[in-house]
Amino acid sequence: MSTTVEDALLTRRSCRAFRPDPVPRTEVERLLALASRSASNSNCQPWRVHVLTGAAKRALTADLLRAHDEGRRAASEFGYQPGAGEWREPFRSRRRRFGEGLYRDALGIEPGDTAGRLAHHRRNYDFFGAPVGMVLTVSRLPLRGALVDAGLFLQGLMLAARGAGLHTCAQASLIDFHPVLRRHLDVPADHVVVCGIALGYADEDHRLGAHRTTREPVSAFATFHDRVAD
């Protein structure tokens, strides 16, 4: 459990293997209330969260997997990311390193093992075994600022979870099947699905328990300005 913001930031990771132990609804509500303290443009709070457990989560998982296996992928409603071959540097290289780190190094799945990669990817739709699956949506009127606000809410929720000894994984993979989510959750037309979020207790014994990602040094992304240019 993280008792400082620093520790929550340092111990948050995308958890992709959960124990089935339930998280009480009161606890989920408390975490959502904490996340709702996030800043938003003019305090508009454009987010909505759908929380799925038990039979509702199982039914959604079954439909998502069916859609996935039948290739019913839908285009993102807000251009979440470029197509596979369209990433520019340095993001292309960082994505490749991330993929190698997760699939080859942590999971032991070789690059050519399409079936192995697919089997892991499908676990997204079961929220990696987490007892709680969430779906975050935001108003599309206006959309761009709301997406910024959604990111803050997401981070707030993930850090609040660490404060409770819980782990999370943000899941954009769910938006590939937003028509399924819309149908199950009755998402209104003026909202877009931002991502899914798995929430629960990490299975630290799983081989992914030790998987960590790296970061660029501050010098790679921060520019300090202390003088006015001549």
Ligand SMILES: Cc1cc2nc3c(=O)[nH]c(=O)nc-3n(C[C@H](O)[C@H](O)[C@H](O)COP(=O)(O)O)c2cc1C
């Ligand atoms: C908006 C968003 C969507 C993501 N979608 C997925 C996803 O669908 N599946 C997944 O396994 N990880 C997903 N991730 C996790 C990223 O891969 C992860 O944050 C990144 O590799 C850094 O690793 P870390 O979170 O463990 O620090 C997502 C992260 C974010 C912020």
